[in-house]
Amino acid sequence: MARLTLDISMSLDGFIAGPNRTVEQPLGDGGERLHEWIFGLASFRERHGRSGGDRNADDEVVRETLDTAGAVLMGRRMFSGGEGPWEDDPVADGWWGDDPPFRVPVFVLTHHARETVAKQGGTSFIFVTDGLESALAQAREAAGDKDVSVAGGASLVQQCIEAGLLNEMQIHLVPVFLGGGVRLFDQLGDTRRDLEVERAIHSPAVSHVKYRLPK
Amino acid sequence: MARLTLDISMSLDGFIAGPNRTVEQPLGDGGERLHEWIFGLASFRERHGRSGGDRNADDEVVRETLDTAGAVLMGRRMFSGGEGPWEDDPVADGWWGDDPPFRVPVFVLTHHARETVAKQGGTSFIFVTDGLESALAQAREAAGDKDVSVAGGASLVQQCIEAGLLNEMQIHLVPVFLGGGVRLFDQLGDTRRDLEVERAIHSPAVSHVKYRLPK
Numbered sequence: 537m538a539r540l541t542l543d544i545s546m547s548l549d550g551f552i553a554g555p556n557r558t559v560e561q562p563l564g565d566g567g568e569r570l571h572e573w574i575f576g577l578a579s580f581r582e583r584h585g586r587s588g589g590d591r592n593a594d595d596e597v598v599r600e601t602l603d604t605a606g607a608v609l610m611g612r613r614m615f616s617g618g619e620g621p622w623e624d625d626p627v628a629d630g631w632w633g634d635d636p637p638f639r640v641p642v643f644v645l646t647h648h649a650r651e652t653v654a655k656q657g658g659t660s661f662i663f664v665t666d667g668l669e670s671a672l673a674q675a676r677e678a679a680g681d682k683d684v685s686v687a688g689g690a691s692l693v694q695q696c697i698e699a700g701l702l703n704e705m706q707i708h709l710v711p712v713f714l715g716g717g718v719r720l721f722d723q724l725g726d727t728r729r730d731l732e733v734e735r736a737i738h739s740p741a742v743s744h745v746k747y748r749l750p751k
Numbered sequence: 752m753a754r755l756t757l758d759i760s761m762s763l764d765g766f767i768a769g770p771n772r773t774v775e776q777p778l779g780d781g782g783e784r785l786h787e788w789i790f791g792l793a794s795f796r797e798r799h800g801r802s803g804g805d806r807n808a809d810d811e812v813v814r815e816t817l818d819t820a821g822a823v824l825m826g827r828r829m830f831s832g833g834e835g836p837w838e839d840d841p842v843a844d845g846w847w848g849d850d851p852p853f854r855v856p857v858f859v860l861t862h863h864a865r866e867t868v869a870k871q872g873g874t875s876f877i878f879v880t881d882g883l884e885s886a887l888a889q890a891r892e893a894a895g896d897k898d899v900s901v902a903g904g905a906s907l908v909q910q911c912i913e914a915g916l917l918n919e920m921q922i923h924l925v926p927v928f929l930g931g932g933v934r935l936f937d938q939l940g941d942t943r944r945d946l947e948v949e950r951a952i953h954s955p956a957v958s959h960v961k962y963r964l965p966k
Contacts, residue, residue, distance in 0.1 A: 712943075713936065728930045732926065
């Protein structure tokens with residue numbers, strides 16, 4: 537069965553987006569700083585239809601991640617681009633543009649049924665209204681031999697952890713303080729548990745630490 | 752001038768102590784899990800008057816840390832062992848016992864003046880009532896060529912970061928979720944800033960990432 541994995545950039549103080557998010561600025565103040573390490577990499581540029589770029593340890597990590605995801609699981613706010621009146625608009629098309637970088641089926645958890653949106657490059661957004669377990673089952677079916685990757689946001693990640701559904705997690709720990717915003721691990725409640733460090737790869741720009749979550 | 756440094760164990764969800772702290776359990780529920788990686792190391796055992804123990808990469812990191820601290824800066828709650836009515840008791844002797852592991856002068860920031868307490872093995876507790884800058888100046892004087900190390904708690908660490916006083920920080924990132932407790936980086940407010948990764952050393956038990964905080 538396809539594993540459920542997470543790859544996410546987090547600030548040293550625990551945030552995956554800065555404060556003051558809007559639809560124009562879905563990552564909040566300073567949030568783009570979390571992703572600067574990835575923009576110049578060859579694997580990321582290829583995925584966005586560009587050539588060139590750096591081939592280094594960070595690039596290897598990203599390439600591996602992109603290659604292993606056969607389907608994506610996403611919260612509705614991450615699809616729509618942040619909190620606000622648009623987030624439940626059944627015709628809003630999200631903020632991912634015509635050629636989103638996923639290139640696989642993306643299962644969006646939402647309360648509002650709507651038709652599947654097919655984008656260029658292999659990405660489609662499928663809207664699931666009957667809960668996390670159903671969305672995960674559909675994503676597993678679509679992923680085949682590959683992994684299902686949780687894209688976010690934070691509340692969906694926390695749900696997956698609390699429900700014991702997440703198998704593996706790679707945190708890209710970025711050397712920055714954001715001082716506020718969306719915490720990745722905010723509502724874990726009584727989820728006190730040990731993880732296993734699977735591997736750690738480190739560059740001056742970012743530390744990639746991969747954890748296994750035992751059942 | 753002596754640098755101000757921090758070496759601290761933090762859970763992956765950002766806590767340096769678990770929930771429900773008491774004077775009997777100053778690390779809170781599950782908090783001792785943050786320090787398990789250190790107990791078996793040769794350097795730690797030596798510091799506590801015992802022989803044997805593991806000599807590995809984690810041990811090297813701890814040995815280096817112990818060797819470079821010439822004085823320690825500490826918040827009053829960390830001296831007294833947690834929050835509660837005892838924390839301002841001018842005769843309470845803290846929870847560090849007769850032979851604390853510091854072996855250098857420890858400057859405790861407090862609102863209550865009291866006499867210096869000399870312990871075995873070179874540790875003394877000096878109580879400073881006129882603020883952080885004064886405590887740091889006294890600690891620097893005592894440290895000589897060595898570093899001043901902030902022992903904690905979290906609010907003192909946050910004060911040092913916000914005031915731009917901290918020069919270097921080594922986070923020992925422990926693969927555990929505590930789900931609640933004392934967050935190390937909770938009140939950084941507008942402290943949005945970049946750090947420089949100086950080095951990273953990993954073991955299955957813990958990831959040691961050392962950061963420089965530019966002025």
